Amino acid sequence: MNFRHVWGLTLRYTYLYKRSLPRLLEIIFWPLMDLLVWGFLTVYLTGAGGAAPGLVTFLIGAMIFWDIFYRAQQGVALAIVEDIWGRSLLNVFIAPVRMSEVIAATYVVGFFKIILTVSIMATLALAFYDFNLLQMGFSLLPFFANLLLTGWAVGLITTAFILRFGQAVEALAWGIPFLLQPFSAVFYPVSVLPFWLQPVAWCLPSTYVFEGMREVLRTGQLDGSMLAWAFGLNLIYMIGGGIFFNWMVQQARVRGLLAKLGTQ
Amino acid sequence: MSDRIVHVEKLRKTFGGNEAVAGLDFEVRRGEIVGLLGPNGAGKTTAIHILLGLTTATSGTVEIFGLDHDKNRRAILRRCNFSSAYTNLPANLRVWENLRVSSLMYDVPDAARKADELMELFEISHLRDRISGHLSSGEATRLNLCKSLLNDPELLLLDEPTASLDPDIADKVRKILRRLQKERGISMIYTSHNMRDVEEVCDRVYFINHGKVIAQGTPAEVVQQFHENSLEDVFINVARGGELVSEAAKQSDPT
DSSP: OOHHHHHHHHHHHHHHHHTOHHHHHHHHHHHHHHHHHHHHHHHHHHHHTOOOTTHHHHHHHHHHHHHHHHHHHHHHHHHHHHHHHTTOSHHHHTSSOOHHHHHHHHHHHHHHHHHHHHHHHHHHHHHHHOOOGGGGGGGHHHHHHHHHHHHHHHHHHHHHHHHHHGGGGTTHHHHHHHHHGGGTTSSSOGGGSOGGGHHHHTTSHHHHHHHHHHHHHHHSOOOHHHHHHHHHHHHHHHHHHHHHHHHHHHHHHHTTHHHHHHHO | OOSEEEEEEEEEEEETTEEEEEEEEEEEETTOEEEEEOSTTSSHHHHHHHHTTSSOOSEEEEEETTEETTTOHHHHHHTEEEEETTOOOOTTSBHHHHHHHHHHHTTOTTHHHHHHHHHHHTTOGGGTTSBGGGSOHHHHHHHHHHHHHTTOOSEEEEESTTTTOOHHHHHHHHHHHHHHHHHHOOEEEEEOSOHHHHHHHOSEEEEEETTEEEEEESHHHHHHHTTOSSHHHHHHHHHHHSOOOOHHHHHHOOO
């Protein structure tokens, strides 16, 4: 990997944020809206008296964690979608850069964007709802890393679909995370799911993170096996995602679709 | 060192059942500007996309700088560049930002000086802080040309480079390209629907129709082969008839 290329592409995606209000809003506005909706819902449920103990912390924690996964996935997929919209993708494909360098650049930009978003959300959650994300202590780091990896792997797969099938499927950039959400046990434990769906849930690395998060919030203890499963599955997802991505790009190349995406 | 920069032989490309390129042969020698001409759908854009590695060939040989294209794609792209009236640089970036990013992607040494030189050459120095999306189409084309020369390419692929330029700027661009060819020995593949452009810029042309070369030579030779008055007349005849075969092609393929 040529780090000069990665730096160039990182600059390319970073410059886009410097003077784009919608992109800046994406970092602050939507996460803030999510936080307000889920935060006030928990306040309401708690006030209504029927809420399970710790519900506020579970839901707000889950919402912030979900945002890490979602933003990581979006960081990869939207960078490519925006290049398609701007008819500027061709200049990337014809440069002597590897696709892995392009993806690495989206990871770098996505990482810093997520740090910023999570910092803002954590600060607001503390101020508005008395939820301290740091109460999870050291376990926050492996949870964060795992969600980042899952988001990146799903982002790779999403981008592969977009490069292969073009603008007709660009809605996947926003849609795919929500296909996974019900099975990731984001806002409820896996045990809530029908018996036959639970094995599906345990195939997703994100499920182990959300279950692990609830465990830490409930008991203060981090279940190491949950993390091991999450890291192991993420490794498989990243390798599988990479293979799938390369295969789909090759298919797009054979069909002449890369050129079409770059110019239409 | 071989004089041959691009060597394409029996190149075929099919999309489903449609044969976009049907046994194309052409070559580009060092320091030569070669025009690929033909009506829409002739196969010239597909051929250029294959040279750029955007699409793969179904069969045939593509060698650039003596290197097999499939096995040396990135090494070849490092020594090439491309400019088209139909692609953009990221619209939200300032002119200098776009050139800086491209410099990094092409490993250009002393990039700032190089970018300044090129902006001056194409008379867009005063636009260096302008958002690229706010440029006129002519200015954007010149920015694209600056980008395409950043890495001092040995081979430059130009897809209708003067399509959106006014006659004055188009004339300047043609002169710059000619100058670069003479001073730096850059080889160029040039596509255009503006036949005056082609006659003025290209040393040789390949006339392509239905994915095959139907005539080749200097622009004057091709006009003569078709017994026409100008390249534009040749183009119109080929585009309308589609079956018109030059004298040279008749002689080489009596069937």
